[in-house]
Amino acid sequence: MFEVLPSYGHVRDLAARSGSVRPDDDFSMVWEVPSAAWTHLKSIKVALSGAQNLILASDPDREGEAISWHIIEMLQQQDALRDDINVTRVVFNEITESSIKASLQSPREIDANLVHAYLARRALDYLIGFNISPLLWRKLPGCQSAGRVQSAALSLICDREMEIDGFKPQEYWTVLVEFKKNKNLDLANNFLSSHLTHFDTKKLSQFSVSSHTEAMEIEEKINSSNFEVLSSKITKKQRNPSPPYITSTLQQDAANKLDFSSTYTMKLAQKLYEGIQLSDGKSTGLITYIRTDGLHISDEATKDIQSYISERYGQNFASKNGRKYFKKVKNAQEAHEAIRPTDIRRLPSKLVGVLDDDALKLYKLIWSRTMACQMEPATIEQIQVDIGKPDQSIIFRSSSSKVQFPGYQAVYEDVETTSTRDNENGRDDRSEVFEALRNLTAGDPIYLGKVKLEQHQTQPPPRYSEGSLVKKLEELGIGRPSTYAATIKVLKDRNYVIAKGRTLYPEFRGRMVSAFLSHYFTEVTDYSFTADMETELDNVSAGLTEWKGLLRDYWTRFSKYCEHTGNVHIHQVEKMLEKTFGDFLFASLPNESRTCPSCLQGTLIFKVSRFGAGYFIGCDQHPKCKYIAKTLYGEEDEDITSEDTKRNVEPPKLLGVHPSSNEKILMKNGPYGYYVQLGEDKKGYVPKRASLSQVKDVSSVTLEDALELLRYPVTLGNHPDDGQPVVLKLAKFGFTIRHRRTIAPVPKNLKPKDITMEKALKLLLSKDVRRCGRPKRQPQVEEAVEAT
DSSP, rough: OOOOOOOOOOOEEEEESSTTGGGGGGEEEEEEEHHHHHHHHHHHHHHHOSSSSSEOOSSSSSHHHHHHHHHHHHHHHHTOTTOEEEEEEOOOOSSSSHHHHHTTTSSSSSOOHHHHHHHHHHHHHHHHHHHHHHHHHHHSSTTOOOHHHHHHHHHHHHHHHHHHHHOOEEEEEEEEEEEEEEEOOOTTHHHHHHEEEEETTTEEOOTTOOOOOOOOOEEEEEEEEEEEEEEEEEEEEEEEEOOOHHHHHHHHHHHHHHHHHHHHHHHHHHHHHEEOOTTTTTTTTOOOOOOOOOOOOOOHHHHHHHHHHHHOOOOOGBSOOOOOOOOOOOOOOSSSSOBSSSTTTTTTGGGBBBBHHHHHHHHHHHHHHHHTBOOOOOOEEEEEEEOOOSSSEEEEEEEEEEEEGGGGGGGGGGGGGGGGGTTTSSOOOOOHHHHHHHTTOOEEEEEEEEEEEEEEHHHOOOOOOOOHHHHHHHHOOOSSSSTTHHHHHHHTTTTSEEEEEEEEOOHHHHHHHHHHHHHHHHHHHHHHHHHHHHHHHHHTTTSSSSSHHHHHHHHHHHHHHHHHHHSOOOHHHHHHHHHHHHHTTTSSSGGGGGBTTSSSSSBEEEESSSSSOOOEEEETTTTTTTOOEEEEEEETBBBBHHHHHHOOOOOEEEEEETTTTTTTTEEEEETEEEEEESSBBBBOOOEEEEOOOTSGGGGOOOOOHHHHTTTSSSSEETTTTTOEEEEEEEETTEEEEETTTEEEEOOSSOGGGOHHHHHHHHHHTTTTTTESSOOOOOOOEEEEOOOO
């Protein structure tokens, strides 16, 4: 009898503060145990009191090995492992009764090489994050972090945006013609569509016809020519099924076909891996382990899949000898099976009502892909007909295809997989066109119907989607199957990228971080470096590389980058960013003039705010001139909308003069919108201002409106409880009452001039009040310190 206890992931991690990896102390590490993990460790400790065996069965990968190692280390620290307790490690690829029983028959010890690879990766990520991030905070306020894989992924997205920014479209034309076999046939239902391939006996390339004039000349010659069938060719080709899913391809297909994010896909996949409770009361996993880059399927599973294919579709649909797949991307470990159902006979239809809709969709995707990968290829019959002038000076081509034998495509026509059909695997049913072309023979006259001239522009490379980004990371060997979803999530959470539909757009904050890292930490954003580091970590896993030597070699180089960048003045960073993004930053200035419209002497430059997390275009004569043309982020770290960032710079508008002080009252457009100001900017003096954010039409603001707004803040009196002032203020979103740290909004139906002290006190007691200031500190977690 076994007692099964969960560890709930890692029971400890590197302490989240500077100095938790110590290069000067032979890379010793400081670990901390979250308070929740102590509870789990205590449960394991209690269960061990009367046990003879401790079997560690965490996930079958590098992280899983590390979890088991951490548990042993912590139990030893607490003297919970008696000498008579037998500690073993088992791994299994699927949570099924047979798999678990088989793993218990072949226990082993903790794999020290896998643990060392984990320690090296964790230390590398820590050293990069905890040394670059503080530099980012100082040089680029508001930019929160940088990591090894995260930075390379961000660089891919931002480099693609630079390609798009610099892309110059090129015009080209295509010529399409509709032919008919019989001169008198109705063109609407009896035509063959063809495209021009040769003109003046020369084969056309994409840009051979580059203008409308050239296209019109070609059309004129076509209209005055007679045509016949020049040749007809029928070929057969086989289309092979795709290999079974690995982590990255599952994320890609789920994104493309089901519109799932990588994070959501992994959440659903984890649910399928952990499984369900069957009607007989037993629990079973539905799919194999989900974090894998291996394409192989066990011999036993392959035989079962082939047997079921023969039963369901016929023997000629099953692959004869069982298909074997091998990885062709960089740094594939292939330590685990591909992702497949644990029982191929557990049809998706049997899980209706057991799984939620999205989990069922993902299971269908995995089930159909697994079936298809062990089926015969589809046989496609293709026909190609060339039509032209007898002297072959003008040639058009028509083509079509039809499925002769569906092979693996049969599974995508199955009622079990209706929601997973797609263009890639759907049957190409164009039999009518195919038969019409088959009936043509060389020398047959054919008649011109309609000529279509179509203008095109070359398109920039597409922005990445989550699916295509994962595919690119995999191709380059950057990261691991378990890291892709987390990497994309971090980029989104940091506001470095934003997802619009399926497309990932870099935010300007993200582009600044990428440019900063590319300029000052070239190795971190270098794709080959990140991929080579994965290779080195694999070598540590295999026992070929000593892990501390790897860290020592990297730290020697990386620390020099940190030292150099720490001495870079923020003005140098501003100049670098201005040079890199100048076209974007100054595009909205009137007439592209960078002369300050306020003082007429200074030049508008890109600046980093010394207070808060703002980035703005301002006058270089600061503090003499405090003019700000536009901002990219506000003090609350919110992005200004695209319309705001593109608005034109406006000079201040004089509304009049104050009746008492005779000072100018100006209306200005600043970083956070329009406002009115009493007096002009002066050195060492901050003029009184009032926001116009509540005014829908700022062009209607009069001198009287401005004088009324500039009255505030107004002290209504002192609070009877503590004698502190109660103040009526004009805030960003309307009027508020403030008393110490308590803020109460003023209802929109209540005029500010009608608010008395009595009404203010009632508002301060309403349920809509909020408190400003720092939030309470989180409780500290307990921690353990260890040098490894």
